[in-house]
Amino acid sequence: MGLPALERIISMQRERRRRQTRARGKLPPPPPPLSQLPRPPQRIFCGSIASAPKRKSSALHLQQDGNSQGAKRMKYLPILPEDIWWHIHSLMPMLDAARAACVSRTFMHSWRRHTSLTFSEKTLGMDESVCEKDGKARDLTYKVANISIEHPGIGVKRVRIEFDDYKTRAYYLDRWLQIAITTGIEELSVSSSMCQKRFKFPWSLLSEGSGNSIRYLDLSWCAFRPTVRLGLRSLTQLTLFDVHISETELACLLDNSFSLQQLTLMWCSKIVRLKIPPLVQQLITLEVLGCKRLQAIEIDAQTLSKFFFCGKQLVQLSFGEALHLKTVDMHSRGAVCDARANLPSSLPNLETLSVYSYCEAVSTPMVGSKFPFLKHLTVKLAAAAAAAAAPDYDYCSLISFFDASPSLETFFLNAFLGSMHHPSILGDPSGRRQMPEHRYDKLKNVTIVGFSSAKTLVELTCHILDSSKSLEFLTLDATQGYDYLRCSVNRSGKCFPVSRDVILEGRRGLLAIKKYIKGNVPPKVKFTIVEPCSQCHVVEL
Known part of the structure; x- marks a missing residue:
């Protein structure tokens, strides 16, 4: 459900109130359509809307569910239980959900409980030159800062971060990850651009219990260098695509991943000897593709059922007691x-x-x-x-x-x-x-x-x-x-x-x-x- 659907709801509500007023012989001038309303001030993360200039308007108050007497006479949104509005809001794409929060206090409450966040050039309303012009860079910084204010991260289950611009990565990825990785998060996907200087994933955010709820972790084109064991006890699926990580650092990630069921390593060129520790006793699928320096694979997971390997050269395989391996x-x-x-x-x-x-x-x-x-x-x-x-x-x-x-x-x-x-x-x-x-x-x-x-x-x-x-x-x-x-x-x-x-x-x-x-x-x-x-x-x- 996006803005067109929201406009239809507002239009139906407006027409019903107009008929009631006409019956009493009093017909006020119709309010402007939603697309012609003035934009709100720089206060809420809402893509390109956040950069609009500050201005006062009674029409703006009319769309904010009871901020004025005029709004009380002409509410745009139908009266529905709050949980229904939360469900409607959760079905919107992230950009539409944030924009709807700009024009409705009801949607602002549900936006703060939005369970899925996607940070990318598209959802932030950025173009290719956003980091090259000082004005747009300041605007982007303001948007990012307001995400943590208007959406503190409470209740977030799924977070996806996709950026191709290196400067954007360097300045903002750490901040977005701090917002995204909170207690209760279940799915985290981070994809940055292919550059010689890779983004260093702040692995410490996953330590001390912060990553205990993560079930799905997908990292691409970055460096992941943990020095201590991480507590990813709920992790069931791990995908690393062209990630700079050694076998020792991978062990820090896997040692406490007791629930891991699927592991995929693609083009991870730093791994020389892959060893699946015996504590990973729920692993079902192991996929290894294009790890060009890999020389040996040792598997001690007795529950392993599927194994896929793709590489230019054969590697030494040791399956240990992989008694259930069938494919x-x-x-x-x-x-x-x-x-x-x-x-x-x-x-x-x-x-x-x-x-x-x-x-x-x-x-x-x-x-x-x-x-x-x-x-x-x-x-x-x-x-x-x-x-x-x-x-x-x-x-x-x-x-x-x-x-x-x-x-x-x-x-x-x-x-x-x-x-x-x-x-x-x-x-x-x-x-x-x-x-x-x-x-x-x-x-x-x-x-x-x-x-x-x-x-x-x-x-x-x-x-x-x-x-x-x-x-x-x-x-x-x-x-x-x-x-x-x-x-x-x-x-x-x-x-x-x-x-x-x-x-x-x-x-x-x-x-x-x-x-x-x-x-x-x-x-x-x-x-x-x-x-x-x-x-x-x-x-x-």
């Missing part, structure tokens, strides 16, 4: 080889495994250890892998995963552009290899995206058909999997453009399917072939 998603160089060689012995209860490799070895190792409960396997081989070693990579080495996973139900393979560089089975006089006989009794659904005429890829598909009597669905996608960008669903009415080589290899993949695969598909299997668009991707072989 692992790894994106890095050599992820397929590493997952097969090192994960089975440390994660016996793993059910879902996704590996995305940027550069894979010639083949996946054949290891004796097993994934006894693995049900869902996803393997993605990126184009970078194709450029490095894809012509030598043997897709049939993925059979090692099948042999190690007696409970496997679904298998998804995305070959991307890699399979294009493999020797084609078409025209190969030796035909396809015959693989040792195996049985995959629970495998039901297989999807291969980026299917081509690559010999080892065709051989892998044929092996799955020969060994999986329980198979119910088989999908071979001879495109690059851009279903959401096809002409049938794209607003432009055209498919996502792809290179001529990709289209040609897709056509060769279709020929390989017809020659080597289609005849081996059992009738009970629902067989789906996704072909390149015949309208948008037309080329001659």
Whole structure:
């Protein structure tokens, strides 16, 4: 609910009182609309309204719920219980809520109890030059000072601070955080600009019990350097995005976070060795992305259920007694080889495994250890892998995963552009290899995206058909999997453009399917072939 809705309420109330007055034969001149009323003096935080000059006006008193006899005769706001007005006010965006407080004593009372605050250039009515001109800088300083007067922070639950201008950060972020971080706050999000000189978050505001009520903490592009343990006992979700914090300083933040359930670290370049302390016994999800100096991760949380890692290089992983870890998603160089060689012995209860490799070895190792409960396997081989070693990579080495996973139900393979560089089975006089006989009794659904005429890829598909009597669905996608960008669903009415080589290899993949695969598909299997668009991707072989 914003100012337009407030004006409608005032207009309806005004019309009702006008009819009552007309019935008595006395019709005073109509008051001006809300948009034409003079602005209040510099007293209340209300965006650009706070900078208006001081002036006296009876019309101003008419909108302040009983400040004069005239206002008593013509109240603009309907008479409603105070808790209803508080609820209406809480639904407004912050800027509208503050402006409404400027024109109504009722809304002023509820503004002081507003539970959600957002400090940004938009909500403060600032433009790009606000800190470059002395007059506007003084005006901004006055606004910030009045926030603590008109809204002391009591009852605030959610605070979000977003600023891109470094000068604004340097002068005002500390003050806003002092206003925002009060007893009872539950959600705090601070995002400043990307600069070499980072804003130093005043971590002491979270000590001595001030942060005990915080459940959600999200910090971006700042430095967080605590020297003592913090008491974030209620913290359930922590996100650090490009924050300068070392592993020792992170330990000060985590040691007393007994309720932490989700931890996300993105591009935190100061962390070398990440250790999740054993006291964090409610952690369910751990996400680590782009921490370029990270070398090792040690996890002692027995309740951990989901782990996501993305980085250029593999790191040393130690899962301790992570008995409940069921989902692992790894994106890095050599992820397929590493997952097969090192994960089975440390994660016996793993059910879902996704590996995305940027550069894979010639083949996946054949290891004796097993994934006894693995049900869902996803393997993605990126184009970078194709450029490095894809012509030598043997897709049939993925059979090692099948042999190690007696409970496997679904298998998804995305070959991307890699399979294009493999020797084609078409025209190969030796035909396809015959693989040792195996049985995959629970495998039901297989999807291969980026299917081509690559010999080892065709051989892998044929092996799955020969060994999986329980198979119910088989999908071979001879495109690059851009279903959401096809002409049938794209607003432009055209498919996502792809290179001529990709289209040609897709056509060769279709020929390989017809020659080597289609005849081996059992009738009970629902067989789906996704072909390149015949309208948008037309080329001659």
